[in-house]
Amino acid sequence: xxxxxxxxxxxxxxxxxxxxxxxxxxxxxxxxxxxxxxxxxxxxxxxxxxxxxxxxxxxxxxxxxxxxxxxxxxxxxxxxxxxxxxxxxxxxxxxxxxxxxxxxxxxxxxxxxxxxxxxxxxxxxxxxxxxxxxxxxxxxxxxxxxxxxxxxxxxxxxxxxxxxxxxxxxxxxxxxxxxxxxxxxxxxxxxxxxxxxxxxxxxxxxxxxxxxxxxxxxxxxxxxxxxxxxxxxxxxxxxxxxxxxxxxxxxxxxxxxxxxxxxxxxxxxxxxxxxxxxxxxxxxxxxxxxxxxxxxxxxxxxxxxxxxxxxxxxxxxxxxxxxxxxxxxxxxxxxxxxxxxxxxxxxxxxxxxxxxxxxxxxxxxxxxxxxxxxxxxxxxxxxxxxxxxxxxxxxxxxxxxxxxxxxxxxxxxxxxxxxxxxxxxxxxxxxxx
Numbered sequence: 043x044x045x046x047x048x049x050x051x052x053x054x055x056x057x058x059x060x061x062x063x064x065x066x067x068x069x070x071x072x073x074x075x076x077x078x079x080x081x082x083x084x085x086x087x088x089x090x091x092x093x094x095x096x097x098x099x100x101x102x103x104x105x106x107x108x109x110x111x112x113x114x115x116x117x118x119x120x121x122x123x124x125x126x127x128x129x130x131x132x133x134x135x136x137x138x139x140x141x142x143x144x145x146x147x148x149x150x151x152x153x154x155x156x157x158x159x160x161x162x163x164x165x166x167x168x169x170x171x172x173x174x175x176x177x178x179x180x181x182x183x184x185x186x187x188x189x190x191x192x193x194x195x196x197x198x199x200x201x202x203x204x205x206x207x208x209x210x211x212x213x214x215x216x217x218x219x220x221x222x223x224x225x226x227x228x229x230x231x232x233x234x235x236x237x238x239x240x241x242x243x244x245x246x247x248x249x250x251x252x253x254x255x256x257x258x259x260x261x262x263x264x265x266x267x268x269x270x271x272x273x274x275x276x277x278x279x280x281x282x283x284x285x286x287x288x289x290x291x292x293x294x295x296x297x298x299x300x301x302x303x304x305x306x307x308x309x310x311x312x313x314x315x316x317x318x319x320x321x322x323x324x325x326x327x328x329x330x331x332x333x334x335x336x337x338x339x340x341x342x343x344x345x346x347x348x349x350x351x352x353x354x355x356x357x358x359x360x361x362x363x364x365x366x367x368x369x370x371x372x373x374x375x376x377x378x379x380x381x382x383x384x385x386x387x388x389x390x391x392x393x394x395x396x397x398x399x400x401x402x403x404x405x406x407x408x409x410x411x412x413x414x415x416x417x418x419x420x421x422x423x424x425x426x427x428x429x430x431x432x433x434x435x436x437x438x439x440x441x442x443x444x445x446x447x448x449x450x451x452x453x454x455x456x457x458x459x460x461x462x463x464x465x466x467x468x469x470x471x472x473x474x475x
Contacts (some may be wrong), residue, residue, distance in 0.1 A: 066119030069149040069423065069461065071387040076149065078423045083119045085144050089154020090126040090314070091397025092407045097154040099409040099465035103432060104416045106469040109154040111427035122146070124163045125167060126156040126158075137167055137458055140172055145325035146388060150419060153392040157399075168392075169215070175388055177381035178255065179262045180206040180360060182394060183418070184377055187410075189441040192451035193370050198349035200371055206360025208381060210255045211287075213357045217247035251287040256294040262384050263354040264303050266330050275299075275307075277333035278355040278363060291356050292333050299331045307331045339363060343370065368394060375408030375448045378415040380422070389422055391415040405460040408446040410436065413468070435471040441462070 067079035084099070088094045101120060108116055123141040130136050145151045156167040171177070182204040186197040194200065218225035225246050232238040240246065251320070260277070267275050277296070281289030299307050310332035313320045324330060334342055336359045341365060343350060354361060368377035374395040382389040401407050413432060420429035435441035440449070443456050444467040450458035 053402055066117075067377070068147060071149055072447045074385070074387065076387055076423055078425075080116045081119050081145040082150075082423065083121050083148055084150060084152060084204075085121045085123045085148050087123055087125045087141070087151040087154055089126065089397065090128075090157040091155060091399040091402045092395060093126075093154025093156070095153065095403065095405055095461045096393060096409040096412040099461050100152070100416050102465050103409075103413050103427070103435075103468050104420070106472055107420075107428040107431040107435075108425070110429050110472045110475065111425070116425070116428075124150070125153075125171070136391075137170055142171075145175060145390065149387055150389045150391070150422060151414060152412075152419060155393060155395060155397045157397050159229065160355035162258050169213055171390060172381050173213075174383075175390065176209070176383050176386070177384045177388065177390055178261055179382045179384060180204075180208045180364075180375060181266075181380045181382055181418075182206065182364045182367075184364070184371050186371050187376055187440055188437055190372040190376060191449055192370065194344075194347070194370055196347070197371065200367070202343075202350050203266065203270075203352050204360060204364045204367065205266070205352065205354045206256055206364060207251075207259040207355065209357075210250050212249060212253060214248070214250050216250070219243065220245040249284070249287055251291050252293050253290070255358075256291050257298040257420060258384075260295040260298050260354045261302065264299060264307065264329065264331070264383075265351050265384070267352045268303075268306055270350045272329065273324075273353045274330040274332065274349075276339075276350055276353050277331070277334050278339050278353055278359050279333060280336045280359070282335060288336075288356060288359075292409060295329070295333070295354060303329075313319065336363075340366060340417075341366060345431050364394065372452070373408075373448055374411060375446070376410050376414070376420050378411055378413075380418045382422075383442050389419070391419040391422075405462050406447060407461055408448050409461050409465060413465075431472055431475050434469070434475045438471040438474065442467070 066081040066083035070077040086097060088097045093181060105118060108118060123144045123413045124132060125137050125141050128474045129138050141291040184202050188193060195207060220243055228246050229240045229242055229244065232240050233311045263275050277290045277292050281292045307327055307332055308320065308325060308328045310330060312318055313324060313330065314322050353363065368374045371377065377394045380389055380391045380396040392415055395411055398407060417432050444459055444464065445456065446464055447458040450456040
């Protein structure tokens with residue numbers, strides 16, 4: 043009897059110990075520095091459409107990387123929070139306040155794509171999340187994954203990080219439908235009081251760009267360039283036409299560069315000034331700050347890829363340029379993203395592609411964008427070894443031509459594998475890292 047009781051107690055203790063391993067702690071922001079426990083609780087949103095497929099695969103890969111890099115010492119404790127269609131079914135609302143609260147409490151989160159209707163319906167949940175959490179920096183690194191298919195002649199030259207302002211410009215959402223009372227009032231005011239000539243049958247939008255928001259996104263971009271040994275920061279704008287919005291973005295960007303980072307940067311004007319000290323030769327240890335017109339930037343990226351490093355842009359320009367850069371690297375399926383507030387350190391990591399509802403629940407799509415967003419999450423919390431493990435395994439998997447349909451169709455004679463099989467291959471390749 044005693045032996046049986048001892049066996050039962052031993053079994054109970056073992057179960058309790060196993061259970062305690064899954065009890066995590068919150069990541070905390072301590073005066074701008076993240077305090078990351080060994081078992082951080084990380085909220086995640088599965089998302090809509092293909093979201094569940096890619097997030098499930100991503101979590102498996104990230105868990106495998108942590109185990110490979112740290113053994114039993116570290117572990118992610120995942121906490122599901124709801125948004126989108128799943129939240130609507132359970133709570134009758136697409137973005138519950140509880141979800142926002144949990145993300146704030148736990149500092150970082152992983153998110154799948156969320157549905158946004160086009161030309162009607164509710165506003166973008168992605169935008170709402172960014173604005174409610176004041177995630178002002180949309181950060182999108184685009185680096186060529188060796189052996190991935192690309193239309194570029196020299197894709198290895200592609201290694202840029204895009205800092206796109208997240209709260210203003212077209213994402214401010216200030217627009218009025220054609221024929222509405224608000225549109226009529228605004229058009230009448232503009233025509234009568236401001237001497238404009240807006241057609242009465244127009245839909246009208248307002249494009250605010252502020253000094254405050256501009257300076258903090260440019261500040262974040264330059265700080266990133268300094269911390270990561272980058273060579274240049276390029277301000278991308280359309281200031282030759284929109285002089286008081288995007289032109290101001292350029293002016294304020296140079297102001298913050300020259301005032302706050304003068305000992306760290308050299309402007310392009312200073313570099314090539316005939317009677318200046320540099321004579322076109324970049325000094326060691328400094329970052330070049332330059333600007334380019336948005337329309338010119340498209341061909342610049344394609345034709346002079348290696349001349350660009352970190353880009354700082356207003357919202358709409360950043361949207362266009364980041365998609366172009368992703369296509370240059372092989373497609374949105376390979377492009378990660380994050381939305382970050384560098385003051386609060388609250389960060390939401392997400393794939394850059396949409397929900398692709400026609401492929402939902404088919405175990406077909408490429409999870410690499412979400413996986414690399416997880417790599418960004420690892421680097422954000424200081425888990426460099428886990429991040430390196432994932433990147434190396436991804437490179438090996440793609441080099442083996444174990445790819446999903448989006449990459450397979452760009453290659454000859456390759457039979458694509460599904461989402462879960464791709465995750466299996468990455469995890470298997472971690473063993474060799």
